Amino acid sequence: MSRDQLTIEHHGAALFPGAALSILEALEAAFASLPADQAGLRLHGIADLARLLDAAGPVGRLAAERQRPAARPVRAILFDKSAATNWALRWHQDRTIAVRKRIDTPGFGPWSVKAGVKHVEPPFALLERMLTLRIHLDAVPADNAPLLVAPGSHLFGRIPECDIAARVAVCGTFACTADRGDVWVYATPILHASARAARPGHRRVLQVDYAADDLPGDLAWLGV
Numbered sequence: 435m436s437r438d439q440l441t442i443e444h445h446g447a448a449l450f451p452g453a454a455l456s457i458l459e460a461l462e463a464a465f466a467s468l469p470a471d472q473a474g475l476r477l478h479g480i481a482d483l484a485r486l487l488d489a490a491g492p493v494g495r496l497a498a499e500r501q502r503p504a505a506r507p508v509r510a511i512l513f514d515k516s517a518a519t520n521w522a523l524r525w526h527q528d529r530t531i532a533v534r535k536r537i538d539t540p541g542f543g544p545w546s547v548k549a550g551v552k553h554v555e556p557p558f559a560l561l562e563r564m565l566t567l568r569i570h571l572d573a574v575p576a577d578n579a580p581l582l583v584a585p586g587s588h589l590f591g592r593i594p595e596c597d598i599a600a601r602v603a604v605c606g607t608f609a610c611t612a613d614r615g616d617v618w619v620y621a622t623p624i625l626h627a628s629a630r631a632a633r634p635g636h637r638r639v640l641q642v643d644y645a646a647d648d649l650p651g652d653l654a655w656l657g658v
Protein backbone atom coordinates (compact mmCIF):
# COMPACT_ATOMS: atom_id res chain seq x y z
CA MET A 435 0.00 0.00 0.00
CA SER A 436 1.56 3.31 -0.97
CA ARG A 437 0.72 6.43 0.96
CA ASP A 438 -0.24 8.27 -2.24
CA GLN A 439 -2.73 5.59 -3.02
CA LEU A 440 -4.60 6.47 0.11
CA THR A 441 -5.46 10.00 -0.85
CA ILE A 442 -9.07 9.16 -1.50
CA GLU A 443 -10.96 6.34 -3.17
CA HIS A 444 -14.59 6.06 -4.11
CA HIS A 445 -16.55 2.83 -4.06
CA GLY A 446 -19.98 3.03 -5.62
CA ALA A 447 -22.93 1.03 -4.37
CA ALA A 448 -21.75 -1.70 -6.76
CA LEU A 449 -19.21 -2.46 -4.08
CA PHE A 450 -21.91 -4.61 -2.51
CA PRO A 451 -23.12 -6.45 -5.63
CA GLY A 452 -26.69 -7.52 -5.20
CA ALA A 453 -26.44 -6.90 -1.51
CA ALA A 454 -26.08 -3.14 -1.08
CA LEU A 455 -29.52 -2.68 0.34
CA SER A 456 -29.31 -5.56 2.76
CA ILE A 457 -26.03 -4.23 4.19
CA LEU A 458 -27.47 -0.75 4.49
CA GLU A 459 -30.65 -2.13 5.98
CA ALA A 460 -28.59 -4.15 8.47
CA LEU A 461 -26.75 -0.97 9.46
CA GLU A 462 -30.01 0.90 9.83
CA ALA A 463 -31.42 -1.90 11.96
CA ALA A 464 -28.33 -1.68 14.18
CA PHE A 465 -29.04 2.05 14.61
CA ALA A 466 -32.78 1.64 15.22
CA SER A 467 -32.67 2.34 18.94
CA LEU A 468 -30.41 5.41 18.66
CA PRO A 469 -31.82 8.91 19.15
CA ALA A 470 -32.69 10.66 15.87
CA ASP A 471 -31.42 14.01 14.62
CA GLN A 472 -28.07 13.94 16.42
CA ALA A 473 -25.18 15.75 14.73
CA GLY A 474 -22.74 12.99 15.69
CA LEU A 475 -23.19 9.86 17.79
CA ARG A 476 -20.15 7.91 18.95
CA LEU A 477 -21.04 4.23 18.60
CA HIS A 478 -19.65 1.57 20.86
CA GLY A 479 -20.92 -1.77 22.11
CA ILE A 480 -23.49 -2.44 19.38
CA ALA A 481 -22.80 -6.12 18.63
CA ASP A 482 -24.42 -6.16 15.16
CA LEU A 483 -22.41 -3.12 14.15
CA ALA A 484 -19.15 -4.68 15.29
CA ARG A 485 -19.92 -7.73 13.14
CA LEU A 486 -20.75 -5.60 10.07
CA LEU A 487 -17.58 -3.54 10.40
CA ASP A 488 -15.20 -6.39 11.18
CA ALA A 489 -12.25 -6.69 8.78
CA ALA A 490 -13.68 -9.97 7.48
CA GLY A 491 -17.01 -8.31 6.63
CA PRO A 492 -18.12 -6.45 3.51
CA VAL A 493 -17.15 -3.01 4.78
CA GLY A 494 -14.09 -3.83 6.86
CA ARG A 495 -12.45 -5.74 4.06
CA LEU A 496 -11.98 -2.40 2.24
CA ALA A 497 -9.66 -1.40 5.06
CA ALA A 498 -8.05 -4.82 5.52
CA GLU A 499 -7.13 -4.99 1.82
CA ARG A 500 -5.36 -1.65 2.09
CA GLN A 501 -3.82 -2.04 5.52
CA ARG A 502 -2.70 -5.31 7.05
CA PRO A 503 -5.11 -8.16 7.74
CA ALA A 504 -4.89 -7.03 11.38
CA ALA A 505 -6.95 -3.94 10.48
CA ARG A 506 -9.88 -3.43 12.80
CA PRO A 507 -12.47 -0.72 13.36
CA VAL A 508 -11.27 1.50 16.19
CA ARG A 509 -13.86 4.29 16.22
CA ALA A 510 -17.30 4.73 14.68
CA ILE A 511 -19.36 7.91 14.54
CA LEU A 512 -22.79 8.27 12.97
CA PHE A 513 -23.23 11.77 11.60
CA ASP A 514 -26.51 13.25 10.47
CA LYS A 515 -26.75 16.71 9.02
CA SER A 516 -30.43 17.61 9.05
CA ALA A 517 -32.39 20.85 9.30
CA ALA A 518 -32.06 20.47 13.09
CA THR A 519 -28.30 19.87 13.09
CA ASN A 520 -27.11 21.73 10.00
CA TRP A 521 -23.53 22.37 11.05
CA ALA A 522 -20.39 23.53 9.24
CA LEU A 523 -16.91 22.27 9.99
CA ARG A 524 -13.73 24.22 9.30
CA TRP A 525 -10.72 22.61 7.59
CA HIS A 526 -8.91 20.28 9.97
CA GLN A 527 -7.08 16.98 10.38
CA ASP A 528 -8.54 14.26 12.61
CA ARG A 529 -5.74 13.90 15.12
CA THR A 530 -7.22 12.06 18.07
CA ILE A 531 -8.07 8.43 18.75
CA ALA A 532 -10.66 6.97 21.13
CA VAL A 533 -9.28 4.73 23.89
CA ARG A 534 -10.75 2.65 26.73
CA LYS A 535 -9.12 4.52 29.56
CA ARG A 536 -6.49 7.12 30.22
CA ILE A 537 -3.03 5.64 30.63
CA ASP A 538 -0.34 8.26 30.35
CA THR A 539 2.06 7.05 27.67
CA PRO A 540 5.13 8.75 26.17
CA GLY A 541 4.31 10.34 22.81
CA PHE A 542 0.55 10.37 23.48
CA GLY A 543 -1.19 13.63 24.40
CA PRO A 544 -2.94 15.93 24.94
CA TRP A 545 -5.93 14.07 26.36
CA SER A 546 -9.57 15.09 25.97
CA VAL A 547 -13.06 13.72 26.61
CA LYS A 548 -15.67 13.79 23.85
CA ALA A 549 -19.21 12.62 24.64
CA GLY A 550 -17.82 10.79 27.67
CA VAL A 551 -15.14 8.95 25.64
CA LYS A 552 -11.42 9.40 26.41
CA HIS A 553 -9.48 10.68 23.41
CA VAL A 554 -5.78 11.27 22.97
CA GLU A 555 -3.54 12.59 20.24
CA PRO A 556 -1.14 9.76 19.27
CA PRO A 557 2.21 10.11 17.49
CA PHE A 558 1.42 11.35 14.00
CA ALA A 559 3.03 8.29 12.38
CA LEU A 560 0.25 6.16 13.84
CA LEU A 561 -2.43 8.38 12.28
CA GLU A 562 -0.61 8.14 8.96
CA ARG A 563 -1.16 4.37 8.96
CA MET A 564 -4.90 4.71 9.64
CA LEU A 565 -7.77 4.73 7.17
CA THR A 566 -11.19 6.29 7.45
CA LEU A 567 -14.25 4.90 5.68
CA ARG A 568 -17.45 6.88 5.19
CA ILE A 569 -20.47 4.73 4.45
CA HIS A 570 -23.35 6.78 3.09
CA LEU A 571 -26.86 5.95 4.24
CA ASP A 572 -28.33 8.94 2.37
CA ALA A 573 -27.47 10.48 -0.98
CA VAL A 574 -25.08 13.41 -0.78
CA PRO A 575 -25.35 15.57 -3.90
CA ALA A 576 -23.55 18.91 -4.01
CA ASP A 577 -26.33 20.69 -2.08
CA ASN A 578 -26.32 18.18 0.80
CA ALA A 579 -22.98 19.21 2.28
CA PRO A 580 -20.55 16.64 0.87
CA LEU A 581 -17.31 16.15 2.74
CA LEU A 582 -14.66 18.40 1.24
CA VAL A 583 -11.10 17.07 1.18
CA ALA A 584 -7.78 18.58 0.12
CA PRO A 585 -6.30 15.73 -1.99
CA GLY A 586 -2.74 14.83 -1.04
CA SER A 587 -2.76 16.92 2.14
CA HIS A 588 -2.21 13.76 4.24
CA LEU A 589 1.35 13.62 2.90
CA PHE A 590 2.41 16.77 4.75
CA GLY A 591 2.43 15.50 8.31
CA ARG A 592 0.91 17.40 11.18
CA ILE A 593 -0.17 20.71 9.66
CA PRO A 594 -0.16 23.67 12.09
CA GLU A 595 -3.42 25.67 12.22
CA CYS A 596 -1.70 28.69 10.71
CA ASP A 597 -0.67 26.70 7.61
CA ILE A 598 -3.96 24.95 6.89
CA ALA A 599 -5.48 27.58 4.57
CA ALA A 600 -2.30 27.73 2.47
CA ARG A 601 -2.10 23.93 2.28
CA VAL A 602 -5.73 23.73 1.11
CA ALA A 603 -5.00 26.40 -1.51
CA VAL A 604 -2.08 24.33 -2.85
CA CYS A 605 -3.80 20.91 -2.73
CA GLY A 606 -7.17 22.16 -3.98
CA THR A 607 -10.60 21.04 -2.85
CA PHE A 608 -12.56 17.96 -3.85
CA ALA A 609 -16.21 17.33 -2.94
CA CYS A 610 -17.01 13.71 -2.04
CA THR A 611 -20.53 13.54 -3.42
CA ALA A 612 -22.18 10.15 -2.97
CA ASP A 613 -25.22 8.01 -3.61
CA ARG A 614 -26.83 5.96 -0.88
CA GLY A 615 -24.60 2.90 -0.39
CA ASP A 616 -21.41 4.58 -1.59
CA VAL A 617 -18.25 4.38 0.50
CA TRP A 618 -15.39 6.83 0.49
CA VAL A 619 -12.02 5.67 1.79
CA TYR A 620 -9.31 8.14 2.73
CA ALA A 621 -6.15 8.52 4.75
CA THR A 622 -7.26 9.57 8.25
CA PRO A 623 -5.00 12.67 8.47
CA ILE A 624 -6.27 14.24 5.21
CA LEU A 625 -7.44 17.85 5.58
CA HIS A 626 -11.23 17.93 5.40
CA ALA A 627 -14.17 20.24 6.03
CA SER A 628 -17.86 20.53 5.33
CA ALA A 629 -20.31 23.37 4.79
CA ARG A 630 -23.90 23.68 5.95
CA ALA A 631 -26.32 21.89 3.64
CA ALA A 632 -27.94 24.27 1.17
CA ARG A 633 -31.07 22.10 1.15
CA PRO A 634 -30.99 20.16 4.42
CA GLY A 635 -32.80 16.84 4.53
CA HIS A 636 -30.88 13.99 6.06
CA ARG A 637 -27.23 13.23 5.48
CA ARG A 638 -26.47 10.13 7.54
CA VAL A 639 -22.88 8.98 7.24
CA LEU A 640 -21.28 6.23 9.26
CA GLN A 641 -17.63 7.23 9.65
CA VAL A 642 -15.29 4.46 10.79
CA ASP A 643 -11.56 4.65 11.50
CA TYR A 644 -9.50 1.50 10.95
CA ALA A 645 -6.06 0.71 12.34
CA ALA A 646 -3.78 -2.30 12.13
CA ASP A 647 -1.49 -1.17 14.94
CA ASP A 648 -1.67 -2.21 18.57
CA LEU A 649 -1.26 0.62 21.05
CA PRO A 650 1.74 0.54 23.39
CA GLY A 651 1.60 -0.90 26.90
CA ASP A 652 -1.85 -1.10 28.44
CA LEU A 653 -3.32 1.62 26.22
CA ALA A 654 -6.21 0.09 24.28
CA TRP A 655 -8.36 1.24 21.35
CA LEU A 656 -11.97 1.83 22.33
CA GLY A 657 -13.11 -0.07 19.24
CA VAL A 658 -16.73 -0.32 18.13
Ligand SMILES: O=C(O)CCC(=O)C(=O)O
Nearest residue numbers: 513523528581626627628
Ligand atom coordinates in the same frame (compact mmCIF):
# COMPACT_ATOMS: atom_id res chain seq x y z
O1 LIG B 1 -19.43 14.69 8.26
C1 LIG B 1 -18.80 15.73 8.22
O2 LIG B 1 -19.25 16.74 7.68
C2 LIG B 1 -17.42 15.82 8.75
C3 LIG B 1 -17.24 15.18 10.05
C4 LIG B 1 -15.79 15.04 10.34
O3 LIG B 1 -15.05 14.74 9.51
C5 LIG B 1 -15.23 15.30 11.62
O4 LIG B 1 -15.97 15.46 12.59
O5 LIG B 1 -14.00 15.36 11.72
